[in-house]
Amino acid sequence: MPTDTPQPAFVLVRPQMGENIGAAARAMWNFGLDRMRITSPRDGWPNQKAVAMASGAGRLLDEAILCDSTAQAVEDCTYVYATTARQRDLTKPVFTPEAAMIDARDRIAAGGKVAVLFGPERAGLENEDIVRANAIISVPVNPDFPSLNLGQCVLLTGYEWRRATQEAAPQTMQAADDWASRTEIEKLGDHYEQRLEEAGFFFPDHKSDSMKLNLRNLWSRMPFTQADVRMLHGIMRQMVRWKERGD
Template structure:
């Protein structure tokens, strides 16, 4: 059974090669997506080449919904995006994949049902398919070579969906990689200022204030972790000890 996770349906319109359908299934499952709909696959369904290519994502093919036409595949959806390299003179909102998946996330969170259309490998979607969509997803590719493989387009869109729904945060490892708090950075800055003051670094006197300000600005630009702060404190203490021993 498909997962309970709220997500868009990915609709493959008239896909031509089983291998590309299987690769699209793998790409979807990489990012936790398992609502595949397939419209009129050229080589029939089920497709053993798709199964072989899907590898660990074969479940998506077993549960994929098969439709005769695009209208049937999106009939239960209230907002549809069409992935295409160009709008083809149809007046519709145009999103990047990132903006589209953020928009989709908000619509689904509000109770909407969303689908994303992906066209055939050789020529992409026809205007009749695009006309059924509410908005277009246009990937900012090289204009001299705008064609994307079906699985590549699914992968890119799935990645942006995952980014919009799974918050990113610094990796923590027992506090080693936790971001340093501002108080910790402030104490580090004070430690360096005091020791450098003693060493006569802030010279001449009329430039000292500006030099200290520049150092504070330096600390604020650095994405320091707590481990970084501890190490920098240790470096300064060791340098002072070495100087005193000398």
Template sequence: MPTDTPQPSFVLVRPQMGENIGAAARGMWNFGLDRMRVTAPRDGWPNEKAVAMASGAGRLLDEAQLYPTTAEAVADCSYVYATTARMRGLTKPVFSPEAAMADAARRIGQGERVAVLFGPERAGLENDDVARANAIISVPVNPAFSSLNLAQCVLLTAYEWRRATSEIAHETTEMAGAVWADQAEIDALSRHYEERLDKAGFFFPEHKADPMKRNLRNLWSRLPLTRADVQTLHGVLRQMVRWKDRSG
């Protein structure tokens, strides 16, 4: 059974190749979507090539709803987006994929049923299909090569749905068991280096010593040091001092 997660239905309109239907299913399931509708697939339904390409997302194909026409596929929906690279002389709101899925999330949150139309591989959606939609999703592709594969378009839209409805960590650091050094540890490291560098005559001439020490402390503060990093840097300095004492 489909999940209970509120989400748009992705409608594949007259898809031609089973492989692309299967790849679209994988793209949907990658981002937690499982409401696929298929209208008049060229090579019939069910489709063995679609199942083979879907791999672990075969459940979506088993549960996909089959319709003879676009009108019937979206009959129960209150808002429909049509993905197309071409403007077709129809006056409609035009969304980027990101804005469209944010809008879809808002509508679905208010209880609306939403669908997204994806056209067949060769020529995309026809004007009659687009005319049934409330808005257009236009992908900002290279104008000299604007054709998107069906599965690519589904994947891109599904990704934007995930972004619109999930907390996305845009940048993280894999700590691998480490912990960040605290300010006391950074301060101790800074004082250790200042003391040793002072004895080595690094802070010269004397009237520039304070700015040099301040710059050194600023350097430590900019580095994202873990506790293990700090311990390593202490060890490096101790070993250098021992080596100097032995060689001297």
């Protein structure tokens, strides 16, 4: 059974290769999507090549809804997006994948039923398919090579759906349970400053204070673990021993 998570249906329109259907299923499940609909697959259905390619996402293929036409695939939907890389002579709103999935999220939250159309591998959706959509999703690809594989397009759209519905910080720091304290970092700075002073690093004299300040600022700017601090102490001690042996 499909999950209870509200989400759009992904409609594969006249897909040609079983491998690409399987890749699309795998891409969908990567991002928690499991509402697949398929219209008129060229190589018939079920398709063992699709099953092999889907790997752990074979359940999506078992539960996929097989349709005779695009009209049938979206007949219960209140809003439909059509993915295309080509310019069309059809007046419709055009979204990036990111904006489309934010819009889809809001429509589904308001009680709507949403679908996204993905065209066959050779030439994409026909205008007869696109006229059944309310809006277009256009991926900002290289204009000299705009073609996207079916699985790639599904993956990209699924990723944007996940981003739109799952809060995720754009940058995080992997958790550590041994962050260095300010005292440990201060002692590391003292160690380096002392040894560098002995080596004549802070030269000329009139720049010495600013060089030491910059070095202290470097230590404070970096997130150190206790293991990092121990390693840096060890590096400096070994360098001093090596220098003394050389003398």
